Structure formats: C-alpha cells, structure tokens
Amino acid sequence: MNDHIIRSxxxxxxxxxxxxxxxxxxxxxxxxxxAVAAEQGGATAIRANSPQDIAAIKSVxxxxxxxxxxxxxxxxxxxxxxxxxxxxxxAAAGADLVAIDCTRMSRPDGETLEQLITSVRKRFPSIPxxxxxxxxxxxxxxxxxxxxxxxxxxxxxxxxxxxxxDPDIELVRRLSELKRQPVLAEGRIWTIEQCMKCYEAxxxxxxxxxxxxxxxxxxxxxxxxxxxxxxxxxxxQPT
Numbered sequence: 586m587n588d589h590i591i592r593s594x595x596x597x598x599x600x601x602x603x604x605x606x607x608x609x610x611x612x613x614x615x616x617x618x619x620a621v622a623a624e625q626g627g628a629t630a631i632r633a634n635s636p637q638d639i640a641a642i643k644s645v646x647x648x649x650x651x652x653x654x655x656x657x658x659x660x661x662x663x664x665x666x667x668x669x670x671x672x673x674x675x676a677a678a679g680a681d682l683v684a685i686d687c688t689r690m691s692r693p694d695g696e697t698l699e700q701l702i703t704s705v706r707k708r709f710p711s712i713p714x715x716x717x718x719x720x721x722x723x724x725x726x727x728x729x730x731x732x733x734x735x736x737x738x739x740x741x742x743x744x745x746x747x748x749x750x751d752p753d754i755e756l757v758r759r760l761s762e763l764k765r766q767p768v769l770a771e772g773r774i775w776t777i778e779q780c781m782k783c784y785e786a787x788x789x790x791x792x793x794x795x796x797x798x799x800x801x802x803x804x805x806x807x808x809x810x811x812x813x814x815x816x817x818x819x820x821x822q823p824t
Contacts, residue, residue: 589710590649590681591733591767597629598780599651599769601794602642607621609801613641619798620646631702632792634774636678651715651723656796662690663719665738669704676709682735683709685717687727688743702730717768719746724768729794735760736769752779755788761787 591683592674600623601630605609610619613635620631620642632651637651654671657664665686666672675683683705687698705714718725727735737760740746740753747753750773757770759790767789783791794803 587681587713591713593649593765594630594734594769596784597790598627599630599790600626600628600633600797601632601771601792602638602798603632603634603794604799608799608818610799617641617645620648621796624648624762627718629790630681632684632794633680636674639678639680640676649681649740650679651682651684652676652678659689661691661693663688666694667693669701669708672701672705672709672752676712680709680712682713682715682716682734684717684738685719686739687730687732688720688723688739690743698726702732706731718794719743721756721759724756725763726808728763732766734767734769734789736771738769738771738792740772742772743789754779754782757783757788758786761789 602616602619604634611642612619616633616638623631624646628648631642631646631650632647633642634653634655637654639650642650652675653666654675655664656667656671663686666675666684667686672683702714713733714731715734715736717738718727719742720723724735737753737756737822739758741748752770752774754771760768769785769790769792771792774791780791
C-alpha cells in the first residue's frame with residue numbers, strides 16, 4: 586500500500602480535471618493542461634476520468650492522480666469505475682489511487698461492492714481505494730470493507746441522498762468524527778468559505794472540480810446571479 590501517497594494528501598487541495606463528451610474542454614490535451622495549471626497553483630493531487638486523460642495528465646504532471654473511469658452499463662445505476670475491468674484500465678494508465686462508486690445503487694454483473702473491493706485488493710494491492718459515497722451508512726460500509734479513503738462525491742447524486750445545492754458538510758463531519766479512514770470532501774464546493782468549512786468539519790483534503798475546470802458552469806452561475814439580482818433592480822423601461 587502506498588501510504589506515503591495518502592499522507593501527502595493531508596490538508597491538501599485536490600483538483601478534479603474532468604469534462605464530458607460534448608463539452609468545450611473535452612479532450613485529454615485540455616485536461617492535461619488544466620492539471621498542469623492546478624499543479625502550478627499548489628494543488629496536491631488531481632482527480633481524472635478515463636484512461637486517456639489519466640495517461641495524458643501523468644505525462645506532464647508530477648502530482649498523484651486519483652483515477653476513475655465513468656462507464657454506463659445498461660440496466661445498472663453505478664457508473665464510476667463500476668467493475669474490475671475499468672479498475673484495470675485506470676491502473677494501467679498510471680493512476681496512483683483508484684476511485685470507485687461505493688453507493689448502494691445497482692451494480693453490473695450482479696457483483697457486490699465487497700466482491701469488487703476484494704478483487705481490487707488482490708490484483709492491485711499497492712493502489713489505494715477511494716470510496717465515492719453518498720450517505721453516512723455507505724461511508725461506514727466502505728470503511729468496514731477496507732477502502733483507504735472515503736469521499737463524499739456522490740452526496741446529492743443518488744436519489745436517496747441529501748439533495749441540496751451546497752456541499753454536504755454535515756456528512757463530512759459525521760464521517761470524520763469516527764476517526765477511521767481519512768475523509769475527502771467533494772461535491773458542490775464553489776467558494777473558499779465552503780472549502781474552509783469542510784476542513785473545519787474534519788476533511789482530510791478537499792476536492793474541487795466544476796468551480797475550477799468547467800468554465801461554462803462558472804459563467805452560468807455569474808449570469809444567473811446577474812439576472813436575478815441586477816435585472817430585478819433595474820428601473821422599468823417605458824413602453
């Protein structure tokens with residue numbers, strides 16, 4: 586186990602460099618450039634999706650990479666590194682850690698989460714597992730199954746988890762108070778103030794993605810706020 590990698594993340598800032606197909610910055614060259622920018626800014630690690638992006642980032646960036654592979658299997662809900670096949674591709678691309686969906690949503694091939702984690706441990710014993718969870722119960726289960734880090738990535742993205750526009754700081758706090766595996770705060774973190782509240786709640790490290798690496802969403806937030814606050818106060822024009 587690469588314990589030194591986990592230790593290097595403590596109190597760090599992790600940047601998630603991801604873009605979906607059809608988005609303006611979709612493509613490995615763009616993600617690699619964003620990772621270099623994040624490294625220059627002082628990030629301690631990168632979170633990246635797909636073997637192609639992981640390999641491109643590792644070729645130009647010296648930071649540890651939390652790798653994942655979003656892949657949809659018809660009839661199943663889990664899509665973040667859902668099977669050992671995706672784990673293998675992420676590992677082969679050079680990821681230093683692997684993130685897998687550890688929610689209770691349906692999994693491909695009838696495999697259980699316990700079976701997947703056991704397979705990962707057997708085939709890739711030196712790669713730490715990051716458990717992407719959405720609830721406290723999922724976090725505890727992932728700890729019990731031996732995941733190395735717990736990330737609140739999926740809170741608000743499963744139908745049964747807390748639905749809120751702000752980060753799930755309470756989930757970070759509850760899991761951190763167990764004083765078991767390190768907890769990464771991730772999901773809907775838009776401001777420095779929110780980021781610091783996550784650290785105050787006990788987060789081992791904080792992960793931010795969209796607010797840094799998806800400019801169309803950043804612009805959208807500005808525009809929506811302008812329309813809400815400025816337009817309503819503007820004097821009415823004569824008809």
